Amino acid sequence: MNMDGRNHHLKEDIREYWSKRSETFDLAFGHRIPPGPELEAWAAAVRRGLGSEPLKILELACGTGEVTNVLLSLGHEVTALDFSEAMLNVARRKHAGRKRVRFILADAERTMEPDESYDAVVCRHLVWTLTAPEQALADWYRVLKPGGKLLVFDGDWARPTPLGKLASYAIRLIDRLSGADPHYDGAMSDCHQSIMQRLPFGEGLTVEKLVPLIEATGFENIGIASHAPIAAAQRKTADLRNRLRTRLYRRFILSCRRPG
Numbered sequence: 001m002n003m004d005g006r007n008h009h010l011k012e013d014i015r016e017y018w019s020k021r022s023e024t025f026d027l028a029f030g031h032r033i034p035p036g037p038e039l040e041a042w043a044a045a046v047r048r049g050l051g052s053e054p055l056k057i058l059e060l061a062c063g064t065g066e067v068t069n070v071l072l073s074l075g076h077e078v079t080a081l082d083f084s085e086a087m088l089n090v091a092r093r094k095h096a097g098r099k100r101v102r103f104i105l106a107d108a109e110r111t112m113e114p115d116e117s118y119d120a121v122v123c124r125h126l127v128w129t130l131t132a133p134e135q136a137l138a139d140w141y142r143v144l145k146p147g148g149k150l151l152v153f154d155g156d157w158a159r160p161t162p163l164g165k166l167a168s169y170a171i172r173l174i175d176r177l178s179g180a181d182p183h184y185d186g187a188m189s190d191c192h193q194s195i196m197q198r199l200p201f202g203e204g205l206t207v208e209k210l211v212p213l214i215e216a217t218g219f220e221n222i223g224i225a226s227h228a229p230i231a232a233a234q235r236k237t238a239d240l241r242n243r244l245r246t247r248l249y250r251r252f253i254l255s256c257r258r259p260g
């Protein structure tokens with residue numbers, strides 16, 4: 001893997017952070033996508049962004065393979081990539097024996113995949129943690145076939161929404177009364193904070209910041225969809241603390257196309 005020298009330490013820190021969380025990642029609320037209303041809501045969002053035809057998809061930063069599962073459930077053929085061997089091990093274990101999926105260890109900012117080889121590129125919760133967003137977007141454009149689509153699920157994890165501030169206060173109260181959730185290592189952990197401070201989107205990833213970069217890369221047909229249906233599906237089964245967590249941050253779903 002060829003890392004950008006200037007950002008080497010930052011990338012190593014990011015990789016170490018996720019590797020340490022690999023075995024418990026799925027236990028933290030919002031990561032696992034359980035069958036039922038939540039899986040259906042994610043599948044609907046993917047269908048809306050990519051259509052219903054089976055596609056050859058490059059999934060970036062697949063982590064433990066939860067979005068991989070959504071893509072496979074829709075009949076797509078998936079190459080799922082992550083730069084954390086520990087995360088990939090969890091994903092490989094989860095999807096052992098399944099067809100139409102392969103996992104590769106690679107840097108999402110420089111995938112080394114062939115030019116014009118994918119119908120779609122998909123990522124959840126990666127863009128906010130990119131160290132070189134312009135370089136990454138140019139690489140994703142390169143690996144997409146003409147007319148291919150990019151689908152990004154992400155959010156502003158640096159600043160809670162006004163309602164999120166209230167929710168955060170209520171969560172702290174619940175934590176105090178019933179004990180903190182050991183698996184929820186969210187935006188408040190020291191390690192996470194130290195990484196955030198050094199990221200290009202460390203002050204928060206917003207649609208307003210991302211769209212000009214997407215346009216400058218050459219993508220067209222940019223669309224923004226709401227994450228609200230997914231959050232509503234999560235609230236159907238979540239306990240109070242996790243229902244509050246669905247209110248913390250502003251999330252978005254961005255889709256766009258390489259001109260065909």
Ligand SMILES: C[S@@+](CC[C@H](N)C(=O)[O-])C[C@H]1O[C@@H](n2cnc3c(N)ncnc32)[C@H](O)[C@@H]1O
Pocket residue numbers: 014015018019031060061062063064065066067081082083084087106107108109123124125126129130
């Ligand atoms: C928040 S987790 C999201 C995992 C998965 N996409 C999901 O939504 O469940 C972030 C993931 O991005 C991976 N990651 C971060 N930067 C990366 C990079 N430059 N190349 C490859 N993977 C990266 C981490 O290893 C981690 O698995």
